[in-house]
Amino acid sequence: xxxxxxxxxxxxxxTKMVTKLGLEQVKSGNLQSRVEQAKxxxxxxxxxKGAAMKAGQLLSxxxxxxxxxxxxxxxxxxxxxxxxxxxxxxxxxxSDAFGKEKFAQLSHLxxxxxxxxxxxxxxxxxxxxxxxxxxxAFKVLYPGVAESVSSDVALLKKAVWAFCVxxxxxxxxxxxxxxxxxxxxxxxxxxxxKSSSIAFQKLFSQNNWKHLEIKxxxxxxxxxxxxxxxxxxxxxxxxKEWIDxxxxxxxxxxxxxxxxxLYTCEFFKWGFVQTDxxxxxxxxxxxxxxxxxxxxxxxxxxxxYEFRKAYIDLIKKIRTGTNADVIKSAIEFGLVDPRESEETxxxxxxxxxxxxxxxxxxxxxxxxxxxxxxxxxxxxRELLQKLKYSAPPHQLLFLHRKLGGVYxxxxxxxxxxxxxxxxxxxxxxxx
Numbered sequence: 001x002x003x004x005x006x007x008x009x010x011x012x013x014x015t016k017m018v019t020k021l022g023l024e025q026v027k028s029g030n031l032q033s034r035v036e037q038a039k040x041x042x043x044x045x046x047x048x049k050g051a052a053m054k055a056g057q058l059l060s061x062x063x064x065x066x067x068x069x070x071x072x073x074x075x076x077x078x079x080x081x082x083x084x085x086x087x088x089x090x091x092x093x094x095s096d097a098f099g100k101e102k103f104a105q106l107s108h109l110x111x112x113x114x115x116x117x118x119x120x121x122x123x124x125x126x127x128x129x130x131x132x133x134x135x136x137a138f139k140v141l142y143p144g145v146a147e148s149v150s151s152d153v154a155l156l157k158k159a160v161w162a163f164c165v166x167x168x169x170x171x172x173x174x175x176x177x178x179x180x181x182x183x184x185x186x187x188x189x190x191x192x193x194k195s196s197s198i199a200f201q202k203l204f205s206q207n208n209w210k211h212l213e214i215k216x217x218x219x220x221x222x223x224x225x226x227x228x229x230x231x232x233x234x235x236x237x238x239x240k241e242w243i244d245x246x247x248x249x250x251x252x253x254x255x256x257x258x259x260x261x262l263y264t265c266e267f268f269k270w271g272f273v274q275t276d277x278x279x280x281x282x283x284x285x286x287x288x289x290x291x292x293x294x295x296x297x298x299x300x301x302x303x304x305y306e307f308r309k310a311y312i313d314l315i316k317k318i319r320t321g322t323n324a325d326v327i328k329s330a331i332e333f334g335l336v337d338p339r340e341s342e343e344t345x346x347x348x349x350x351x352x353x354x355x356x357x358x359x360x361x362x363x364x365x366x367x368x369x370x371x372x373x374x375x376x377x378x379x380x381r382e383l384l385q386k387l388k389y390s391a392p393p394h395q396l397l398f399l400h401r402k403l404g405g406v407y408x409x410x411x412x413x414x415x416x417x418x419x420x421x422x423x424x425x426x427x428x429x430x431x
Contacts, residue, residue, distance in 0.1 A: 088113075088140055090123050097228055107133060119145055119187060119298075124233055127220065135233035136220060139190065146188040146226070153181040168388070175394035183275065183398055187298040190229040194219055196274075196300040197231065203270055204294070212258040214292045234293045236283030239409060249415075251290055256367075256415040258292055260422055263406050267399065268312075268426045271303045275398035277405020279412075301398060312426065318352045319360060326352060335396075337389035344386045351379045359423050367407070368414040 090111055095103040105128045113121035120141040126133040157177045164171055186192050201216045223230035237245070243252075259282070266273040274281070276299040283293040310333060317329045326349050330336050336348055354376055358365040365372075410417070 088121055088142070090138070090140065093140060094138065094223075094228070097225060098223060102223070105129075127223070127230070136223075137217070137231050137233045138223070139229040139231070141188055141190060141227040146185075149181060149184045149188060153177055153184065170389055171391040173391055176391050176397065179394040179397050183299050183301065186300065189226060190224060190298075191226050193229055193298040193300075194221065194224050196272075196297040197229075199272065200274070200294070200297055200300070203265075203272070207265060209258065210261055211254050212290055212292055214258060214262055214294055216294050216297075234283055234295070236285045236293050239279045239282055239284060239412065242284040242286065243412060245286075247286065251286070252413045253415050253417065254290060255284065255292065256410050256413050256417060259406055259409060260417070260419070262292075262294070263403065264422050264426055267303060268308060271305060271308055273301055273303065273399060273402060275299045275301050275402045277401050277408070279405065279409050282409075299398065303399070307395070315356070318356050323349045333393075335390075335393045339389045340387060344383065344388075347379065347383045347386065351376070351383055354379055358419050364416040364418045366416045367410040373411075 090113075091103075091109060094106065094109070107126045107128065109125040110123050113123050115122040120139055123138045123140065125136055125138060127136045128134075154177075157173060160173060160177075164173065197216060197219045201218070204214055204216055207214075217231035217234050220230040220232075263273075274294070274297050276296060278296070281294065281296045283295065285291045285293065314329045314333050314335075317325050321329070323346070327336070327345050330348070330352070331338050336345065340348070357372065
């Protein structure tokens with residue numbers, strides 16, 4: 001009954017939010033204050049936490065420039081929002097889940113989490129295996145989060161629809177929110193994450209890494225279920241901590257090349273991508289040898305060979321085709337709606353061609369140079385302010401968030417890399 005009450009309360013909270021947004025006023029186009037609408041949205045999301053908050057964070061990134069700047073500016077505060085996390089009695093949770101006999105194998109169980117996010121918390125403990133105590137990490141899902149995903153996303157879509165009406169857009173947002181819901185449901189299913197983690201561990205161990213070895217934590221299946229994931233505890237520095245140690249340019253380039261190699265392997269070679277762009281999902285070990293530890297495979301997605309081949313074909317058209325060829329391929333791929341104006345489509349092609357500059361130019365690309373991204377952002381703003389029918393491409397929503405995350409890491413590393421190596425590898429993998 002408490003879970004039902006919790007779900008009802010969340011649904012009621014978002015319904016009240018949508019009501020406060022004044023949908024009748026939205027329909028008539030008579031909104032007194034766009035800032036107030038955005039504030040209501042963010043305040044409600046901040047109170048709900050969990051799936052609704054995470055979806056709001058995604059929207060603040062991926063719908064930037066689609067909606068009023070006041071809304072996005074306030075919505076983006078969710079990126080740094082301090083989460084008032086639910087209390088989890090970790091001892092009781094693990095004992096109830098695995099029984100007293102199994103729980104007796106644990107020692108040094110920390111009652112306070114050493115990491116927390118919008119969907120769960122992570123605790124450290126030692127697991128006794130063959131008379132040896134091994135450090136492990138328990139990732140525990142917040143109660144009620146998994147059950148709230150569908151209702152949160154469905155009701156949140158109504159609020160975003162209000163912003164569509166404000167700006168006179170006629171976008172089909174159903175595919176976008178279906179994609180968000182699908183990935184969020186994957187993230188809150190730790191059995192699914194367990195399978196993804198084991199799959200990546202196998203892929204990583206079998207891969208012939210060209211630069212640095214990339215490893216994953218070991219999964220302890222007997223101490224994992226739908227709400228709990230147990231893995232080996234991995235030592236290492238976060239990327240920021242490692243960069244702060246002033247590593248040599250050679251080491252930074254090796255890390256950068258390895259992360260680019262990982263992305264190309266994930267999408268173009270394996271068709272299996274960990275789509276979370278958070279740089280905290282990587283640890284760097286730099287003692288006896290330099291290596292990377294990849295963490296958190298909850299948001300993993302599979303991309304079919306056919307989809308990846310079509311993606312490559314589109315990239316080839318952008319590199320060498322005429323504007324008409326690019327538009328035709330982009331419409332077929334679902335990137336843009338054919339009802340957009342001729343001017344909008346021309347800006348769209350300009351944005352795509354500009355995005356290919358790092359690959360097309362026969363020189364090393366300086367990731368710390370902000371010129372490219374500023375130019376890209378300017379064209380994107382020009383385009384997005386004119387788009388009327390084209391919603392964000394749902395099939396690329398999480399893939400390009402991951403790519404943007406990799407770009408952000410390389411920018412922080414301040415490296416200069418010839419990316420032709422990766423284009424050649426991509427072309428070879430799908431031919």
